[in-house]
Amino acid sequence: MPPGRRYPGGRNGPGGRIQFSPPNIGGTNSSSAIGNGADEKKSVDSIGGRLLAPKHVPIPTIPVDGQLMFEALSLATSIIAACLQLLHLYRTVWWLPQSYNEYTMNFYLIDPHLLIFIGTMVARRFIYALLQRIMDSIAPDHWLPTVQQIMRVILLIIVIGILGWCLYYMSEKHNIMKVFYLCYPSISVYFLMFGVSIGPFFDISTTHSYVKDDRKTKYLLDRPLHNCSLSAPAIRAEVSSLRLDFNRRLKRALFASSGSAYLCGIAPIIFAPQHLNFNVRWVTQHIVLFWLGRLSAHFAQAYPVRYCDVLHKAALHLGRWYKVEGRNNHLPAQTWNDSVLWPHGSLVKHNKEMYRSEGLCTAAEPGNSSHYRFHALFSNPTMLLCSLLGLQISLVAFQLMILLHTIEWYQVLSMTLLTVTNYYTLFKLARDYLICWKVYRAEQIVQEKAQTALSNATQ
Template sequence: MSCTENESGSFVVFFLPAVVGCLTILLARRWANSQVSGTSSTAVSRRRKIIKDPLVKRPLPPIATKMVAPGSKKSSVTKRASLPAEEDVNSSGKRVGRTRVPPAPTPAPTTDVKLADGPMPPKHIPFPFIPHDGPLLFETMTFVFTLIATGLQFLNLYRTAWWLPHSHTNQAMNFYLIDPHLVAFIVTIICRRFLLCVTLAVLKYFLAPKLMPHATIAARMFILGVVLGALAWCTYFMVLKYPILKIFFLCYPVVIYFLLFGFQSGPFLELNNSETPPMHCCSHDPQQVRAEVEVLRQDFNLRVKKILFNSIVGAYYSSFIPCCFAQSYLYYDVYASSQQTVFVWVGLFGRYASQLLSAAHCDVAHRSALHLGRWQLETNCTEGGAGAAAAWSGARLWRGGARAQAGAARFAARAPAVAATPGCKHHARFHMVFINPSVLLCVLLCLQLSLIVLQLCLLFSSITWHNFISIIMLLFMNYYTLFKMMRDYLIAWKVYRAENIIQDKNGPIPGLN
């Protein structure tokens, strides 16, 4: 029987590839099964050979013994169980018993006695993971926000009535009145951290991890040189055109920077130059607790300085400097320009606060505040009336309700465990702020929410088209910041509310009213 040309063509096109594919799959599965079986058999045979070899010395498994306080009933049983006869293997393969010399009795550690006498350490609730913006994403969004704010302020200053029939221009702004060197100076200032983040991201993609520390230092020096060179170039041309007072306005934040951070280049180029965030270590040593609190307190103060400085500098150069360098004959709405400056400053303040004072970072300080505790000064107390007061010692933890005498003042412990120094204002403020960080997050949330409500009210009541555009453009970024703050506050409020409920179930602190 012969096949026609069409039948042979359909067979070759449809059936032959299917047959070849099935055979290929079967052969591949058979080869994979053979490889797996060969590997397992080899491993098993090697394992059996090692186990059956009697001449190989194998270390005896360690015997776990439970530490028992001296004088208890289980001490003799533990001592007999901890003295087994050791066995050695001689050259003929036979085991020979060998007696073991009992070790000398060791005294009980002092830390156990100290922890038994001291207060119970606080227990922490695990804080859930909250997604956080990376440095590159945050700097990109901040740069776009500040750049848009700069353009909107120039729009408020140099807008035109281009829609009128007899207008001499068909553009929305008088671009010929804008100084290009001033624009270059402002853009260089607001993009300095963005340039460094992009450079570090590219280096991490192409370089090995062991080369990144040296590459990071080189990138910081290179970006710093480029930024300072561009600023000096723009300043030179502006000195030739403007009076010295306006140049002082241009360089005024430099003085503030040196007063806050000194001669450090890290805060100028990076928002948070520490790769490892601050961590909490649960310790029963009060000196370590106070040292950790001091580190976290300094870190918090530095973050607050960065928030204030970067938000003020962003609003200063993007909204205030364009007004300072406006021509004397230029008429513009002072109220709208001032409103723009305030909105940009508060918006940047919220962005930096949500990034540097996130709920996860505040939880680290909260755990240290629980270990720190607080003291309360007793003003109306008679000697021996409310219990004897011992002399305060920084080498021990104090129970809740305990009285301590520090100098001429008398203090009472107002926490389950207290390691703070009586009368220390830094410890008192740290405990007050971070004993419940949801209050701090609520304050930041209320500030951001008030800004958005005010902008919405002005949006519905504004008439001029440039104010309308300015408020709408700023609202987009403020909505994103509001979402981050709302999420952090709700999670922190639920976590610390559950923590307070657990502490209330444990009972009140003795000696507290």
């Protein structure tokens, strides 16, 4: 190499591999400067005509519901679903001329302590989000962590006190096994998923978020942010952190949606009188549809477009390996090195197997199933959004189909309200998918043109 400035990435070695020392990352976003300037950044990104770092297209700013707004909508939806389930169980024939019922429901059969129990459980996250918003606006920044911990403990004591008071009176009027069925599933699943942590009981968000004011519109930007690193170990470490964060969000979304469905759909059935007659199919259908609707809403909130974009960028840097069948063909291959960022088409040997890299750069470990799944799921982020959108469209279409074939007044009312609660989630998912589809299609074209231009310049 001629004298002068040296690239931080090393030089081409046998078999076309390229080894790098960890670069100096100057920022936390994907457009961070590497090295001492833009010229060195360009030199590191392409060596020998090979594009080493994918080119990312920025995602436009998309409004995301804040935690307080989302919890308010969730509270309203849960209250509606619980009231509808009570309507399915305790409806009357009040409209008949000879009916002795003056009201649409037999309210005297409903246990008021059960209603307080359900209301407390479904409102706890909204109350916590409201108090947190108030504390954020009045408390100093250096006091916020301590204030939040104290607030959680106090709120937990109040919630446990109310729930214990309700359970005491419910155990006097009902079989103790009904109280056991009400409490044990939620408690056991919670400790199994989260241990003794208090946080997930009140807050389903996994990261501390900040709000950016842009033209009087608030947008929620979720962390973590992506680092455009050219260090293979740093890329794998980032992918591991993102994978753990994705799983944490998945667990919290599943627990929140399933808990709401259990409290608002199943709990009223547990405490229904034995002599009560109701439509079992319709009641069960209400539980399933409400659970699927809450599941889609929590997934849409837990995985916004900007978060999916971070996973996508990390997947492009990670790359993937394909196993080469027929190891006796004597193809020239290098032994895989965990400190090397391998270019496209590299052949390596690892654990007595031969692999070929795919992607502009590959930092994944050959044969690592978690790396392979991460790239398969997030190399095209529209797959996740398309799956959620498909679920939501199918859910709304199924509800409309049921509504067209329904003649009972309470069933029409129930299905109409339940369908309306899913329209907002359908709108958000459709908007996010259309934006992502256009952005990532443009990104793919940019990457293909950049790779072609670099290949032609070196010939």
